Amino acid sequence: MEKCVVGLIVQDHGKLNIVDVSNTDLLRGSGLIEFRGSRASVSIGTPNEWGRPHIICERNSRVVIGRNCTLASLFVYAGPGASIVIGKGTGFSGGTALTSHEANISIGERCLFGSETHVMSSDMHAIVARRSGERINLGADVTIHDRVWIGFRAVVLKGVTISEGAIIGTGSVVTKQVPAHCVAAGNPARVIRKDVSWTEALH
Secondary structure (H helix, E strand, O other): EEEEEOOOEEEEEEOOOEEOOOOOOOOOOOOOEOOOOOOOOEEOOOOEOOOOHHHHHHOOEEEEOOOOOOOOOEEEEEEOOOOEOOOOEEEEEEEEEEEEEOEEEEEOHHHHHHOOEEOOOOOOOEEEOOOOEOOOOOOOEEEOOOOOEEEEEEEEEEOEOOOOEEEEEEOOEEEEOOOOOEEEEEOOOOEEEEEEOOOOOOO
């Protein structure tokens, strides 16, 4: 079933799914929410800028986007039973993707994501030990705390925690924890500077 809210198309292929959007008068552009299973929910606070987000929810998943966020062309995938929670005032540039499969993604308040960044809580395919048949790459939660700036084309992988005020350099691949108020860059990302802060404006 397809239905349309102002600036938003909802495709519902399940049952008992919930969409809660604050102040639809402010939705400008065209967004898409796809429910591919049942008992999922999407909650979106009043956005600062709507853009054209695309949100896919599998069964029993949950997506929560706080108020005053800039969504641009954000792509969100919440796998079965997974959740993605985004704090208020966080901004996404074009081409950002959040993929939660097997585990959850939590993003704090007033974060900034450059274009074509990607956050994922799973490898999306299994790697198996040949002798035992045991899977060796399970998904793990990703946590990004308040006021984190993630640069253009950076990738944040499963199991990572990025602490408050950190900066991730352009094109970096983050595979382990990043301390607060530092700059991490490279592949894999490592701390290259400590005791820093950042602002949206150039001085």
